[in-house]
Amino acid sequence: MSKTSIKFKGSNFTLSVIHVHDAQPEEVRLAIEEKIEQAPGFFKNAPVVVNVAGLSRDISWPALSQAMLATGLHIIGVSGCNDNNLKQAILRSGLPLLTEGKTQQRSIAAAAEAVKAQLINTPVRSGQQIRSYNSDLIVTGSVSAGAELIADGNIHIYGIMRGRALAGASGNGECQIFCTHLSPELVSIAGQYWLSDQIPTEFLGKAARLCLQNGTLTIDALI
Incomplete structure (x- = not known):
């Protein structure tokens, strides 16, 4: 054959x-x-x-x-x-x-199995894309404008965040974004996104946590 x-x-x-x-x-x-x-x-x-x-x-x-x-x-x-x-x-x-429906169970299961985290200890420069499959993504340095972080799990940024962060890329709406200095071009969780001008100004430059509530992006101070 x-x-x-x-x-x-x-x-x-x-x-x-x-x-x-x-x-x-x-x-x-x-x-x-x-x-x-x-x-x-x-x-x-x-x-x-x-x-x-x-x-x-x-x-x-x-x-x-x-x-x-x-x-x-x-x-x-x-x-x-x-x-x-x-x-x-x-x-x-x-x-x-x-037809837009609920996230496929296969995608949710894959994201739920994300028990490991990819750790980036260097700054993420403009033009770079960091893609983390089936895991969280942790960046200890800063993320420049024009750089992009994509993770199937959560995203943690401990430096200044000026680029784009897309968490829950496999469709898991339970994922979150944690940032100590939020000044991004774009943030997204499971396809729901905000551009920089949609982020409430009181959170810009501050420590913040983003998540989905009833399918809508929300933001809170990270204490």
């Missing part, structure tokens, strides 16, 4: 979901470009899912999708669609309809 040329395997990816509400396509394009300018390393040319649950039935999907593609984003699927006409327009554009 000849060796097969392809193989299907399951995997997990962390994707941003853009929730689009009723607006002119041009307004959506400008709003996306503004976000990209704030964190180009995270959003530029990024693959995204578009949630259309907030759209009215008379929206022009071709015009809206073209406006979003003009920003450089790559739409890989659409979720939250309950209107048959809109569904047909999306399918005609060649995009799949996705």
